[in-house]
Each structure stands twice: as structure tokens, then as C-alpha cells.
Amino acid sequence: MRVLIVGAGLLGLTTAFFLRRHQFEVTVIDRASGPGLETSFANGGMLHASQANPWNAPGVFWQALNMLGREDAALLVRPAAIPRLLAWGAAFIRHSTPSHYLRNFEKNARLARYSLTQMKVLREALDGDYDYRQRGTIKIFRTGSEVAAAVVLCDLLRQWNIAHEVISPVRTVELEPALAPIAAQLAGGLYFPKDEAGDAYRFCQLLAADLERYGVTFRYGTRIERVLLRGGRAVGVVTHRDEQNAEHVVLAAGSYTPLLTKGLGLRVPVAPAKGYSITLSLNGWQAGPAIPVIDDHLHAAVCPLGNRLRVAGTAEFAGYNLALTPSRINNLYDLVKQLYPAFEPYLERDSGAAWTGLRPMSVDGVGIMGATAVPGLYLNTGHGPLGWTMAAGAGRLVADEIAGVRAELDLAPYRLARF
Numbered sequence: 001m002r003v004l005i006v007g008a009g010l011l012g013l014t015t016a017f018f019l020r021r022h023q024f025e026v027t028v029i030d031r032a033s034g035p036g037l038e039t040s041f042a043n044g045g046m047l048h049a050s051q052a053n054p055w056n057a058p059g060v061f062w063q064a065l066n067m068l069g070r071e072d073a074a075l076l077v078r079p080a081a082i083p084r085l086l087a088w089g090a091a092f093i094r095h096s097t098p099s100h101y102l103r104n105f106e107k108n109a110r111l112a113r114y115s116l117t118q119m120k121v122l123r124e125a126l127d128g129d130y131d132y133r134q135r136g137t138i139k140i141f142r143t144g145s146e147v148a149a150a151v152v153l154c155d156l157l158r159q160w161n162i163a164h165e166v167i168s169p170v171r172t173v174e175l176e177p178a179l180a181p182i183a184a185q186l187a188g189g190l191y192f193p194k195d196e197a198g199d200a201y202r203f204c205q206l207l208a209a210d211l212e213r214y215g216v217t218f219r220y221g222t223r224i225e226r227v228l229l230r231g232g233r234a235v236g237v238v239t240h241r242d243e244q245n246a247e248h249v250v251l252a253a254g255s256y257t258p259l260l261t262k263g264l265g266l267r268v269p270v271a272p273a274k275g276y277s278i279t280l281s282l283n284g285w286q287a288g289p290a291i292p293v294i295d296d297h298l299h300a301a302v303c304p305l306g307n308r309l310r311v312a313g314t315a316e317f318a319g320y321n322l323a324l325t326p327s328r329i330n331n332l333y334d335l336v337k338q339l340y341p342a343f344e345p346y347l348e349r350d351s352g353a354a355w356t357g358l359r360p361m362s363v364d365g366v367g368i369m370g371a372t373a374v375p376g377l378y379l380n381t382g383h384g385p386l387g388w389t390m391a392a393g394a395g396r397l398v399a400d401e402i403a404g405v406r407a408e409l410d411l412a413p414y415r416l417a418r419f
């Protein structure tokens with residue numbers, strides 16, 4: 001039985017992996033020239049099952065309003081994008097009540113935990129290194145009120161079995177000596193020992209190579225124009241050059257998925273949330289960091305990846321605009337210098353690689369997976385800022401459903417039908 005997957009990003013590739021294991025004939029189609037070249041290219045690098053909280057936390061509306069038009073804002077809404085964002089934005093805010101937030105946080109925490117178990121399965125199959133490390137992550141706080149809020153969060157983490165440790169500034173520096181120069185600015189932090197890190201693009205390359213070895217067909221440079229329906233059932237796709245038929249179609253086209261479901265009577269509430277990263281060589285800095293650090297104050301993170309540092313963060317609602325805004329890139333350079341002043345003599349700005357990508361953000365902050373109201377059509381998208389963390393688990397669940405295998409996690413809370 002043939003399955004077509006639209007999208008060779010993290011979510012499409014992991015779905016292909018588990019479908020292949022179920023003995024399906026799998027074809028992955030992408031308009032790009034290779035795997036992982038869009039949002040999965042230079043993300044923050046962290047598999048942070050500990051940070052599964054949706055972005056629409058209570059108060060997000062006022063936060064966004066306060067930051068409107070500010071170039072240095074962690075959450076920036078470009079006025080030109082507002083008209084097209086109205087319905088999505090209203091639903092995003094509706095999901096930020098405390099009860100919605102908690103429910104969605106729990107769904108993400110459950111999927112993230114499951115995903116790390118499936119990541120192990122994938123890792124064992126891959127032939128090569130993607131700068132994988134399991135050293136945990138540290139979330140640092142600069143004020144007492146941030147620490148107090150974290151203690152409330154810890155109650156939830158305990159209920160959901162997410163390993164964590166509340167850490168003092170002294171313990172923070174003990175775990176990550178590279179933070180010693182800013183110890184006096186820290187009020188405390190949280191340490192999540194089970195979190196992982198790795199280069200998502202290298203992972204995509206390795207995974208695609210493994211899939212090709214095991215018979216998965218890749219059609220790059222191929223743009224999907226629409227899903228092909230026959231008798232109300234998805235039976236393939238129409239590309240810019242031909243028609244491809246299959247028994248099942250999986251849309252894993254990231255932020256572009258809603259554009260492909262438009263003519264099908266399915267409304268997929270996903271919007272692009274632009275983020276930025278810079279990747280810097282450590283340039284021989286021997287005392288560089290070993291553990292990814294999330295700075296909530298600056299809404300960004302720094303993740304060591306081999307002999308490089310990936311600095312990523314901020315969100316901008318600007319439609320499908322992929323222009324690199326210099327001020328947003330400058331913010332990331334400022335952040336890394338603030339966090340690691342000792343890095344400054346080694347930092348060569350000219351050799352840093354700046355990047356931007358569009359997180360596929362669902363209105364409730366939870367991924368959208370599984371069967372749809374169109375028979376034969378499945379989704380795996382909307383994982384927003386957590387797509388690297390969720391990829392393995394989400395791929396497994398969608399593949400299990402198509403194969404008719406009882407999944408280890410109930411897919412119902414993640415389906416499109418929940419909206």
C-alpha cells in the first residue's frame with residue numbers, strides 16, 4: 001500500500017520512518033532540493049520535553065499588546081500581518097485562559113515524554129552523529145518573581161513526572177561553569193536533566209539517507225498544488241508536473257499545510273510564527289558552555305552543538321515573510337554576549353550564520369495529527385516551537401494510525417476534529 005507524504009521536514013521524515021517500519025511503500029514529496037531545508041533547518045536544537053507549555057499562557061494578549069511595534073520585542077506582531085491574523089489571533093487568545101492553558105500544557109507534556117522514547121528508536125537506526133547530547137537544559141531566572149512562578153510550575157511538572165531540580169545561582173554555575181561571569185545577575189533556575197539537544201538539519205539528512213536505503217522514494221523540487229480527491233476520498237496529489245496516486249496522503253507541510261487544505265473544506269488553524277537563529281563557531285573557546293540555557297527574560301536560548309553555538313528565539317507574526325530583519329539578528333548577538341561575556345573575544349560575527357524559519361503555530365499550542373474528515377487524508381503539523389521535541393512521537397502516532405495499530409497514546413486530543 002502506497003502512502004504519499006507532503007513535506008521532508010522533521011515531521012514528514014519521522015512519519016515516513018515509522019510507516020516504512022509498518023511495511024508501507026512510502027514516497028516523500030518536497031518542493032525544496034533536499035530534506036530539512038525549511039523550518040527544520042537551524043532551530044534552537046533543544047528537545048525540551050520539560051518546556052512543553054503552549055505560548056498562549058494566560059496574559060499573552062496584554063504581553064503582545066505591550067510589545068506591539070517594538071523591534072526588540074520577544075513577541076512581535078507586524079501591523080501589516082494583523083488583517084490576515086484576526087481569526088487565528090482571536091482563537092489563540094481564547095485558548096489562553098488558565099483552564100485551556102493547563103489542559104494543552106498537559107497534552108504537550110504527555111506527547112513530549114512519549115516522543116523522547118521514540119527518539120531513542122530513531123537514534124538507534126541512524127548511521128551518524130547529529131551532535132546529539134543528553135545533558136539536560138537549564139532555565140535561568142533573573143528576578144525573585146520569576147523563581148516564585150517557577151515553583152508553581154514545578155508542582156505541575158511533578159504531577160506529570162518531568163524530572164527537574166530547582167537550582168540556586170551557585171548550583172547553576174556548578175552545572176554550567178560558563179555562566180560564572182553572570183552569577184551575580186541570577187536569581188535561580190530550573191534544571192531538567194532528561195532534556196536532549198541535537199542539530200535538527202543533520203538529523204533530517206541522516207534520517208532521509210536511512211529512509212532511502214530502506215526503499216523510501218524522495219521527490220525533491222516538486223511543488224504540491226493540491227490534494228487529489230475521488231468520491232470524497234484523498235487518492236493522491238497534483239504536483240506542478242504530474243499526478244501522484246496513493247491509498248493515503250499525509251500533509252506535513254509545516255506552516256504551509258493550511259494552504260493545501262483550503263479547497264477540501266478543512267480549516268487547519270495554523271499560522272506562521274517567524275523565529276530567528278544564529279549559528280556561531282566556538283572558535284577555540286575551550287571554556288564554552290556544555291548545557292543548553294533558556295533565558296526566559298530574553299525569550300531566547302543558547303544551545304551548544306558540537307563546536308558551534310546555536311542562539312535562537314523570538315517570535316514575529318509577519319505572514320509568510322522570510323526576510324532576515326537585521327535588528328532581530330542583532331538581538332541574538334546581544335543575547336549571547338550578555339549570557340557569556342567570556343565568549344566575546346572569540347566571537348567572529350562575519351562567520352556567524354543567520355537564519356529565519358516559520359514555526360507552524362496552532363491556535364491552542366498543541367500539534368494537529370492524525371485522520372481528518374476527508375477519508376485517506378492525515379495531518380502532522382502545528383507543532384509550533386516544539387516540532388523537534390515532538391517529531392519522533394508524532395511521527396510514530398500518525399504512522400500507527402494509518403497502519404491500524406493500536407497507538408501507545410490516544411490520538412483523539414490531537415486531532416483536527418478537536419476544534
Ligand SMILES: Cc1cc2nc3c(=O)[nH]c(=O)nc-3n(C[C@H](O)[C@H](O)[C@H](O)COP(=O)(O)OP(=O)(O)OC[C@H]3O[C@@H](n4cnc5c(N)ncnc54)[C@H](O)[C@@H]3O)c2cc1C
Nearest residue numbers: 007009010011031039040044046224254275386387388389
Ligand atoms: C527559531 C526557531 C527555533 C526553534 N527551536 C526549537 C527547539 O529548540 N526545539 C523544538 O522542539 N522545536 C524548535 N522549533 C520548532 C521546530 O523547528 C518546528 O516545529 C519544526 O521544524 C517543524 O517541522 P515541520 O516538518 O512541521 O515543518 P518544515 O520543517 O517546515 O517542513 C515542511 C516541509 O514542507 C514542504 N512544503 C510546504 N509546502 C509545500 C508544497 N506546497 N509542496 C511541496 N512541499 C511543500 C517545505 O518545503 C518543507 O520542507 C524552532 C523553530 C524556530 C523557527
